[in-house]
Amino acid sequence: MRKYNVAILGATGAVGREMMKILEERDFPIDELRLLASARSVGTVLIYKGKEIIVQEAKATSFESMDFVLGAVGNETAKHFAPYITQSKTVFIDNSSAFRMNEEVPLVVPEINPADALTHHGIIANPNCSTIISLVAVNAINRLSPIQSMVVSTYQAVSGAGHEGITELEEQMREVIDRKPATTKVFPTQIAYNVIPFIGSILDNGYTSEEMKIQNEGRKIMHLPNLVVSCTCVRVPVIRSHSISINVKTASTISVDQAETAIQSSAGCRMSIDVHGRNYPTPLDTSDQDMVWVGRIRKDLTDERGLNLWCCGDQIRKGAATNAVQIAELLLETRK
C-alpha cells in the first residue's frame, strides 16, 4: 500500500497535536510526518507512533515532497503559506477560515459533501467547529426534507481558543477557589463561573463573525443557497466539547420519530440513548471521541415544520482535527 508524506502546519497547538494523535489512531498511511511551527517552537520534540519527531520552522520550502499539509494555524499564517503549499503540488487542508468562502475552495464535512473534496485546486477548507458539529447533527434531517432555517444558541468550550483558552479557564478556577481576582488574557472577561455571549468580531448586522459561520458555511456545505440561520454564540466554562441548541425548520413536516431514526442511522452521529440513565449528551460525555451526539429532539411548539434538538461534539476532534484527517482520507485514491 502506498504511503504518503504529511505535514502539520501549526503542530504544537491544540488542534495540531490532536491531528497527530488522530493520524496515529486512524493508522493513516504515512511515510514521512513533518511537524512545522513558528520559530519559537522549533526543537520541540513530539512523539508519533513511539518515535520522536523534532518540530521544524515552517518556511516557504517546507512543503516540497509533501502529499498533504494539514493546517492548524490562524488566517494570516494560512494565507502566507498557501501559495508555497499549492506551488509544491501538495493538498492544503486548512482549518483556518481564510479560504472557506472562496469559490475555488471546497468546504467539506466528509459525512455530508465528500464529492466536493475532489473538485479542489490545491486547497480544501475545514469548516468552523460549531458548523461541523451542528451540520453533522442536522444532516439526516436535511435529507428527509430540505432545511429552510435554523435558530441556534451555542455553548462553546474554551478549547475553541486553543491551549491558551483551556489554560485560562483552569487558572481562573484556581484563582476563584483561592478567592483571588481572576486573570483575564484570552477571553473578553472572566469565563470561570461565567458565560460570555460574544465570540469572534462584531459585524455590521450586529452578529459576530462566529455567529454568521453556520449560515454562510452551511449554505456551501449542504448546497442550500437560501439557508438562513440566526445564531447566538456563547462561550461556557467547559474544556473541550461544544454543545448546540438548534431549532430547525424544514420544507415539510418531520416527526420526532423520523428525525431520531434518521440521525441514528446517519454517518458521524448517534442518538444519546441511556447515557448513564440519561437520554441526552453533555460535553463531558462526548469529549475525546469523534461522534456528534444528539438528544432532546422535540416538536417545535412555534411551527409545525420545526424541530428542536440538542447536540454535543468534541470541538478539537470532529470540530477540527478529525474532520481534516477525514478529508485527507477522501483524497488518498487521487494521490496514487
Next chain:
Amino acid sequence: MRKYNVAILGATGAVGREMMKILEERDFPIDELRLLASARSVGTVLIYKGKEIIVQEAKATSFESMDFVLGAVGNETAKHFAPYITQSKTVFIDNSSAFRMNEEVPLVVPEINPADALTHHGIIANPNCSTIISLVAVNAINRLSPIQSMVVSTYQAVSGAGHEGITELEEQMREVIDRKPATTKVFPTQIAYNVIPFIGSILDNGYTSEEMKIQNEGRKIMHLPNLVVSCTCVRVPVIRSHSISINVKTASTISVDQAETAIQSSAGCRMSIDVHGRNYPTPLDTSDQDMVWVGRIRKDLTDERGLNLWCCGDQIRKGAATNAVQIAELLLETRK
C-alpha cells in the same frame, strides 16, 4: 406609617435568606418579621437590621396576625400550609409552582401585570425564575407589538437548585482541580466543567416541566393566551445569574433601535451599554442586583418579524426573592 407583620416560610433556604436581605434593603415597613422553617432548622439565628431573630418551626398556627407570608418552600410544603395561611386572612406570596396555573391565583411580575395582584383571593404566585427574567426583558417589545412566539435557550445558574446546587458546583470544582472524581448528588451528572440540557421532569411532549413554564406562565402574565414558546433549559456552571438567549417574533416588524430604546426605558431592565468596554451582560456582571440586563439585540435573519436578544438577571433576587417582595409592596395600600 403603618407597619406590617411578615413571615418568611422557608427562611433558611437560599431564596428565604435573600427575601430577608431584600426586605431590609428596601426598608419594607415591618413590625414583626417571623422566620419559619422545618423542624431541623429551628433555633437557627438570623440577623435582620442588626437584630437576632430565631427561626421557628412552621406550623398550622404560625400565620396568625401576619399580613404577608413570603413562601420560599417546595410545592408540597406550599400546598400543605396554603389553607392555614389563607384562613389566617394573610396574603400568601408563593415562590413554588404549586398555584401558578390556578385560575384563582394571580401570577405576577410587578413591572408587567401589577393590577393582577389586586385580584387575589389570598394567594399570589411568584413566577419561575427564567420566566421572570425573560419576560422583564421582552415586555417592552411586547408593548411595541404583541409577541406571537419565542424560541428560547437558557443558561441557568446552579442557584436554581438552592444552596445545595451552589455547594455541589463548588465542591465538584475542588474535586476536579484535585483530580478526584466529582461527587454528584443534586444534578443528574457532573456540572463542573459541563452543561446539562435537562432541568425539571420530563413531560409527554418531550419538553421538561421547566421548559414549558415560559410559555404557560408567559401566557398568563402577559395576557397573551396564544403565545407559543419552544424552550430548551440548560444548567451551566455559574453560581447565581441566569442568562437567556431569546428569539422573539412579534405581530409587526420592530427594528433593533426601537427595541433597544423601549427596553432602556422599561421598568426593571436596562440595555448593557459599555460594561467594562462590552455591550452585553454576563452572569457575573449581573449577580447580586435586581435589574434584568439586555444586549446583543439583532434582527432575526430567519423572519423579518423576529429579533434575537440576550439577557441576564440574578435568579435568586429578581428571579425569586425581589419579585416576591415587590408583589407585597403592590399590596401595602390594600392592607391599610
